[in-house]
Amino acid sequence: MKRATIYDVARAAGVSHQTVTRYLNGFEGIRPSTRERVQAALEELDYRPNGAARWLRSRQSNRIGILAHRMELSGPGRIMAGATKAARSRGFVLDIASMDGEDAASVDRALDVVMEHQIAGVFATAQTVVVRDAVADRHLDVPFVLDSAEALELVGGHSRAYPGRLAAAHLAQLGHRKVALVNGPHVWTASGERRSSFVEAAAGLGLEVVWEWEGDWSAESGYQAAGQFPGEATAVSAANDSMAIGLIYGLTERGIRVPEDISVIGIDDSPESRFHLPPLTTVRLDFEGEGAYLMNVLIAKIEGEDVGGVPAYRVPELVARGSTAAVGSSDARA
Template sequence: MKAATIYDVARRAGVSHQTVTRYLQGFEGIRPSTRERVATALEELDYRPNSAARLLRTRQTNRIGVLADRIDESGPARILSGASQLAQERGYVLDIVVADGTSAASVAASLEMLTEHQVAGVLATAQTEIVFDALRAQKIPAPMLLESQFGLVEGQPSLSEVAGRVAADFLLDLGHRDIGYVSGSHIWLASEGRLKGFESRVKERGGRLVWVREGNWSPSSGADAWRSLSADERDITAVAAANDSMAMGFISAAHDDGVAVPADLSVLGNDDMAEAAYFLPALSTLQMDFEGEGRFVLDTLIREIEGLPPRENLLLGEPKVVIRASTAPVFRARNS
């Protein structure tokens, strides 16, 4: 069967071929109803951009190198998923190489592997300062984008900081004032941003951050955080964790010591992993638009590759709390 063209898509959607082209290029000024018709037509016709034709026209490869780290973790994996979806829609292929974010030598070796063949650009989704320092020192003969600290609005706090603030506001609004925090590893920029946002908002609103324990994103480190607490440190009403895995480990260890969640202690996670809804108790958590972030950062790089102006606004959903059974108002919890 002959591959569908933009003219076929335009006829199916009832729009001009110029509208289809603008949609594929990420143009924002298209009415929502028109965007929906075009998206439906693209899916129904299984449209694939003619990257070979573009390559001949521009003498440019359609391959984008991606330097990634910790793709076993929920956030980085979902960022890559969103980027991969957009790459397919825009006719690009992602070459993904994983680097150890704790080693500059590993980053250099992975980057050398990534650029052995011609790439149109390089996207670094790795999340540690070590990775970023190594990348900044490299001379890449192609556009390069370091994904990390995008804010919801230009010049405003990073997404990680916003997530920390939203988490703090949620627990404070429930009446909690003495709160603990389980952070991720300090070498991760997302971990540092979430802690910074959480700590500042608790202080701004008159709460007390009683303690901070550093984990490594794993459930076992969340359990270790609970076990490390003194009797006085356990006299709190709420805990926030920088990801769901650590929150689950924390709850499990607390349960082993006879602490009931949320009757004795409210626990809030971050990331909204698929497992969070099925944990006992079901975990309250922050939902992050990781897929949208992946699409945005790759779109930003593609626009630079194709000589298009950058977008004026960052169109990402603000982190929001998904309320489940692991959190409760402080007075109800303590009196239940």
């Protein structure tokens, strides 16, 4: 539902919008009866003042509001690192509001926090349908960026689903035909896009997806998936490296060797992935570059610049290591 404006409050109170503005700014020269009507209208309409739009119009703000979710995860944390560096290089500072990006009420509260400050724009690290819907419902009158969908489209027509296609192509090249998928939470846009791209590419390459598991991005959820893993698949694609590493550990406990018995590929190229035993095959994502790109797109919107002039970042690329091998191979690759 659309948020109430000062014009809505003015109509409900039977006063001018200038009177509502003076009341909100603490002006004392308002008759008590008028003040009571304005206050009653504010409460009835659940009005929440938006200081950001006022400061943006006056070009006095150099602050950007950040909606932060799951910063302990590799992707969001690295995106934030790139975004923070880019913002500081352009003279902007960040106001960070933590939230649960899977809970609409939590997202709404975080938006309340950042929009009460003198901000020029909003940057959200949570890549969920919940955040998209919450921002759309607020009808923000400051520039904002939500996730990397816009970024990859602008960079060169790639969708965020591209890592799934790379993973499927790699497994097909190694001769695998029956494969499995360990995906992230369904409310994350990345999960849906990575799944759809993997499944579509697999079908086009003659692969059969015989089993799927929904995790929560954690190594623990990958470990839990290993306990349910069917024997017919010869390879599995995990939607991030943490779940892939947990899966490998769980498979090893069951006496299933990686990659001799089953190949495992992740997505992210997290810093620890190459130090795992075996070293993890993965799809490298330029999270820091993505964060910098998104922040520079947001600043371009704030400054009225052409977003087409923002420097691009690296598109996903396969990093083949020892956790995948050709079907029937008894030797892991270095």
